[in-house]
Amino acid sequence: MADRARQIMAAARELLDAEGPDALSMRRIAEHVGIRAPSLYKHFPDKAAVEAGLQAQGMTRLAEDMEAVEARTGADVSLLVLARAYRRHALTSPHLYRITHSRPLARTALPEGLEDRAAMPLARAVHGDIDIARSFWAFAHGMVVLELDGRFPPGADLDAAWRTGCEAFARMIRNKPRKDTA
Structure with a gap:
């Protein structure tokens, strides 16, 4: 990626983090970079391409966060540990998470293999069972979105809710025969 394209993506990320996705207009991004909006089109064909670049950043960060947890805890990382990292990932940059x-x-538009890379720690934790x-x-994403939207009642023990959900999935994994042995 050329220097100007990197500047454009950095400006888009700054606007996203500070003001949310509604701030992502080509005009606003250009102003943030200090150029005229038509100049952006030399590097990105449209706003969707900028958003795709932001999605790549978000997926890369998710992959790095999940891999870091796996590296610290080993191959038998628990669902609760992965869930905590996923929640932290979302709450740290909620606008990037949502986009x-x-x-x-x-x-x-994603770099080849990035989506799989982000999913692999979870896939390994559930012994490759794609349905689980x-x-x-879906459970983790739903919990995060409900938390970001302020949908839980005041005083709700979200840590307990996460723990309960993770324990239920862990029981499901323990009680289900592995696909490679069944």
Whole structure:
């Protein structure tokens, strides 16, 4: 990526983090970089391409966060440990989380293998059972979005809710025969 394209992506990320996705207009991004909006189109064909770049950043960060947890805890990382890292990932940069995980994913614009890389720690934790992995991701994503939207009642023990959900999935994994042995 050329220097100007990196500056544009950095400006888009700063605007996203500070003001949310509504701040991502080509005009606002250009102003932030200090150029005229038409100059952006030399580097990105449209706003969707900028958002795709932000999704790639979000997926890369998720992959790095999950891999870091796995590296610290070993191959038998628990679902609760992964869930805590996922929650922290989302709450640290909520606007980046939403643009990455709550909108259609620009898969064709992602670096090859990035989506799989981000999913692998969870896939390993559930012994490769894609149905459990998808269900667990839906649980974690739902919990995060509800928390970001302030939908839990005041005083709700979210740590207990996460723990309960993770324990339920862990029981499911323990009680289900592995696909490679069944």
